[in-house]
Amino acid sequence: MNAETEKLALPVGTTLDRFIKKKQDDFPFASGELSQLLRDIALAGKIINREINRSGLLGIEGAFGAQNVQGEEQQKLDVIADIRFMRALRNGGEVCAVVSEEQNEIIDLDNPNGRYIIAMDPLDGSSNIDVNVSIGTIFSIYRRLSPVGGPVQMEDVLQPGVAQVAAGYLLYGSSTMLVYTTGRGVNGFTYEAGLGEFFLSHQNIQTPLDGKIFSINEGAYNVFEPAVKKYIEDCKEQRFSGRYIGSLVADFHRNLFKGGIYIYPRTDTAPEGKLRLLYEANALAYIVEQAGGKASNGKTRILEIEPKELHQRTPLFIGSKKMVEKAEGCF
Template sequence: MPEVTVTEHLLLHQKLSPHATGMFTGLLYDLILSGKSIAMRINKAGLLDVLGGTGMVNVQGENVQKLDDIANHILLYRMERCGALCAMSSEEEPDLIRVRPEFPQGDYILIFDPLDGSSNIDVNVNVGTIFSIFHRPEGGSGEVRLEEVLQQGCRQVAAGYMLYGPSTMLVLSTGQGVHGFTLDPGVGEFLLSHPNMQIPEQGYIYSVNEGNRQNWSDASREAVDWFHTTRAANGKHYSSRYVGSLVADFHRTLIYGGIYMYPPDADKPQGKLRLMCEANPLAFLAEQAGGKASDGYGRILERQPDKLHARTPLFIGSRRDVEAVEAIYARYPR
């Protein structure tokens, strides 16, 4: 069977997707090139003195790792020059980033987490770049307004992530299913390795940080207890797996099924995860793969962000497992 590169795959599917224009394909090409550059630095992290923190704190109140900063700068530099974007938003930047007038501009908006899970990188745990792509609303002209960027996740034209681990993978959807590509370092190309990825209807793994249990609401505790006591699809009790790197936990959930949960708690009543750069792109992938993503009370992709770094609870994975959580939350007032 011939090896299909990600670019070839996109070109083959252009007729199926109204968004797969030449400009869109060029955008993804530069995004993938950025991912290859980040992967190279991560693979050599222990040799290049780029482990550990910078001593700075980002807009989220989190300590910035050196590789956070490197990945962020790679993406900002490359993507501002790609010619397809009018604006960007990064988890590491407090404000909307408008493409400067000296660079060619397009009608796409890129929102990304440059290096999710970076607090684990010193112990060699999988990390990744999560991205979301929107089209600027019709009629938009001149300088991009924040209101044009604050779109519901259901309006994404593409989303995905690059997972840096034993192998580097790109998992991508342009609204025509979910496909996985593995980087072949010998040829420097992402090759199609996981076509038409599907989340099982019900899984056998639940993933949550139970160290936060004392701060959870009654609804959250009951939801997690449900997985303690219920039989999974294989007839056995659910297993618990939690990496603590969102992109790694989601990737396992995408392949094996089950559910990843990050409930709200007393310290973070709005949730911890960022709606636009983390929850929305993963929810898009989950739905395209036959799964589901919820904040406990409703569909993640229908949430209207009120600010660039809006937060949300997240329950994502196999459809039946997410619906079980929603049924429990329905008995509690929002």
């Protein structure tokens, strides 16, 4: 076999399933349940990826005609993604309950023997689907605190971010990626549609300690706190690049690899911030810390905030450690 032929036959790499099996020994307490749960999420991600790619042909883009609990207009794909993930998690049998951005209350999956709770945003940034901008799914995984076999309790769901056993996101963009952590580093997998598999493409992801990208919606500048305005002006004085897609997963993903800070601060109209603690901020905070970065609400570490309600909001400063620390110093 000559060199050119060998190049054509190069292995595509380690599949997600094989990688999970290799890492299963890291979680002897889980007896394979967490591994199966990650597979269930990956399966749902493949289905959502398919729906997104053909949404324009099937007429499932655009508004659904209802609002979610946040008062935001639901998109058709929001509803579809929520249904797909619920089915995958229910059929997988490892999850007893789900908290979703698209649902008012805790969703009991009628699986009292399930040991895990999922908090998720099934399709973040879905309003961008009509203009073919990258969107994503965000998820957090917690072990339930109440006895297995009994009903799910609110205490099972309202756990601080430090209690997460895994978290991740799916990015549906020029390529589809699954990035997740189980508290032992961050790994990324790229979807190969022809084979129907996620393959390990980014091992042990480390975010730069510092960066030159700031991501914030400057259209709301006039209603930002003075500390946020001060930090933005400092970024501009240093000629940093302003990069803002408007899809949380996409903005976070870029900064994770290139170095930068994503900011969604409190404003006059959103005094508690806009992003949700349980199924957006906590997951990304867990990932960024595992990658060497930092996440804060401007004053407090995101993972240490005690949640009081399902859809609690929080300001978010997340990304390269030095950039977040400098932003905190403005308060």
